[in-house]
Amino acid sequence: QVQLVESGGGLVQAGGSLRLSCTASGRTVSSYAMGWLRQAPGKEREFVGSIRRDGGITNYADSVKGRFTVSRDNTKNTVYLQMNSLKPEDTAVYYCVAKDAVSWYAYQQPDFWGQGTQVTVSA
Numbered sequence: 871q872v873q874l875v876e877s878g879g880g881l882v883q884a885g886g887s888l889r890l891s892c893t894a895s896g897r898t899v900s901s902y903a904m905g906w907l908r909q910a911p912g913k914e915r916e917f918v919g920s921i922r923r924d925g926g927i928t929n930y931a932d933s934v935k936g937r938f939t940v941s942r943d944n945t946k947n948t949v950y951l952q953m954n955s956l957k958p959e960d961t962a963v964y965y966c967v968a969k970d971a972v973s974w975y976a977y978q979q980p981d982f983w984g985q986g987t988q989v990t991v992s993a
Contacts, residue, residue, distance in 0.1 A: 872897040872982050874966045878881045882956055886991075890951040890967030892984060896928030900944040902981075903974035908962035908989075917976035918964070919951065929975065934960075956991045963988050 878890040892904070905920030919930040919940040928940050939952040949966060964987055967980035974980065 872899070872902065872968055874968060874982055874984035876964065876966045876984045876987040879964060879989045880883065881992065883992045884956060884958055886956050887913050887952070887954045888989060889953070890964055890966075890987060890989070892949040892951075894947045894968070894980050898919075899942060899949055899968070901970070902943065902968040903971050904940070904942060905967050905969070905974050905980070906940060906951040907965045907967055907980070908960075909965070909986075910959075910962040913962075914961075915965075920969075920974045920976075921949065923972050927973070931976070953989070956989075958991045958993045961989060961991050 873895045876892050903923045906918040907915050908918050910914045917931050920945050921928045921940045921942055925942050931942045942949045966984040968982040970981045
């Protein structure tokens with residue numbers, strides 16, 4: 871079992887950048903495909919991006935493609951979400967998730983979740 875803790879959320883102006891971090895304990899992140907989900911108030915949870923267990927391939931939602939980057943540093947047991955060119959519609963609670971598999975896709979239910987971190991983008 872793995873425990874996930876997100877950090878790095880906050881308030882940023884539109885056009886700005888933030889980097890979220892997700893640090894794991896209990897088991898190493900190298901055992902999992904990792905990813906990020908988000909949920910805005912009154913909206914359904916949304917897939918943001920994912921990265922293979924070996925870090926070789928990433929996948930993104932169309933809404934963030936070209937602006938967000940998922941990366942991982944297995945030596946630090948940490949996964950990152952670099953968010954650039956932020957828009958007000960990116961405002962949401964962002965969750966780090968883990969899937970006990972080589973890859974994780976948007977249609978799959980994650981196996982583990984973090985507690986979430988709030989990202990607010992002002993216009």
